[in-house]
Amino acid sequence: MKVLLTGASGFVGSHLLDALLNRGHQVRILMRSSSSTGFIEPRLKAVEVCRGDMDDPPSLKAAVREVEAVVHCAGCVKALSDSEFFRINQIGTRNLLEAVLDSAQARPRFVFLSSLAAAGPATSRQPSRESDPPQPVSLYGRSKLAAEREIQAQDRLPWVILRPPGVYGPRDREFLKLFRALQWHLQARVAGGRQELSLVYVEDLAAAVCHCLSHERAVGRIFNVASPEVVTTRALIELAARLLNTWTVPLPLPLPGMWMVCALQEVVSRLKGRPDVLSRRKYPEIAAPGWVADVAALRRETGFAAATRLEPGLEKTMHWYRREGWL
Numbered sequence: 001m002k003v004l005l006t007g008a009s010g011f012v013g014s015h016l017l018d019a020l021l022n023r024g025h026q027v028r029i030l031m032r033s034s035s036s037t038g039f040i041e042p043r044l045k046a047v048e049v050c051r052g053d054m055d056d057p058p059s060l061k062a063a064v065r066e067v068e069a070v071v072h073c074a075g076c077v078k079a080l081s082d083s084e085f086f087r088i089n090q091i092g093t094r095n096l097l098e099a100v101l102d103s104a105q106a107r108p109r110f111v112f113l114s115s116l117a118a119a120g121p122a123t124s125r126q127p128s129r130e131s132d133p134p135q136p137v138s139l140y141g142r143s144k145l146a147a148e149r150e151i152q153a154q155d156r157l158p159w160v161i162l163r164p165p166g167v168y169g170p171r172d173r174e175f176l177k178l179f180r181a182l183q184w185h186l187q188a189r190v191a192g193g194r195q196e197l198s199l200v201y202v203e204d205l206a207a208a209v210c211h212c213l214s215h216e217r218a219v220g221r222i223f224n225v226a227s228p229e230v231v232t233t234r235a236l237i238e239l240a241a242r243l244l245n246t247w248t249v250p251l252p253l254p255l256p257g258m259w260m261v262c263a264l265q266e267v268v269s270r271l272k273g274r275p276d277v278l279s280r281r282k283y284p285e286i287a288a289p290g291w292v293a294d295v296a297a298l299r300r301e302t303g304f305a306a307a308t309r310l311e312p313g314l315e316k317t318m319h320w321y322r323r324e325g326w327l
Helices: 011-022 041-046 057-063 082-102 139-152 174-183 202-214 233-244 255-272 283-287 296-302 310-323
Strands: 002-006 026-031 048-051 069-072 109-113 159-163 166-168 186-190 199-201 221-224 249-253
Touching (some): 011 026, 011 041, 048 057, 069 082, 082 109, 109 139, 159 202, 174 186, 174 310, 186 233, 199 202, 199 310, 202 296, 221 296
Parallel strands (some): 002 069, 069 109, 109 159, 186 249
16 A cells, blocks of 8 residues: 655654554655654654645645545644644644645545644543543644544545554653652652543554555544553652662652742743743643543454553663664
């Protein structure tokens, strides 16, 4: 199958590229000239590179030509302005959809990497189900939901929407911050560490995308993709500390204090001109009681289930960080 992949140079996108090539697909990647190729350099000779951007409709028309599927992974997770989330996540998705629909070829399958943030917070007592009315609490979540609705409005396109929660694994720089804090023996406990989480190992997410590229019962559906395990932030941090074989000092951080940390980081980001995930826009997600997904629908409808449990997944992630000199 000939597949167009957007966002291939990023953490999740680079794993998607690996998974697609390992399964024998022909892959074309849409890349900006400024994108780093560090994660995918060894793969570039095996793919077709199309230079372009989600803001450049002519480049998108060239990118979608003669492809049988589109995997849309490119997106904005951090920004200096509110509008940037919607410009990239919603309008960029609309531009890509229009390029696909304007092509004269048979309609390719369109697989979109959304986020559990589009659905909104949920706990283990009432986990998020795909049929629940979405209630996003952040600009990021609202922009992802807006992108989903752009896709759902297209009745001429066979689409699949996947909603992962927190994604971790090799090449991820956000979980790296947790491991580095633990190396300094600091164990931050935001609101007592009670927030509940579903997580997904990045290779499982990539496998789910590949699975949904060909499974007929996936078409026209939204699926949560996560491990069935639920973990609190405190338990997650304690597990990471145990894997590192290090001692830690608990650092209680009530929610008002966390808001101040987010506000301070936002000031620093503006002074540097570089966005950070941590900001006042992120605070509503941090303050939520949980991000727990019901993953039964994906298994029931397509037979796919995320196979990697949290402990071995974190251990593989830690070993990769050490091997690459990140820790």
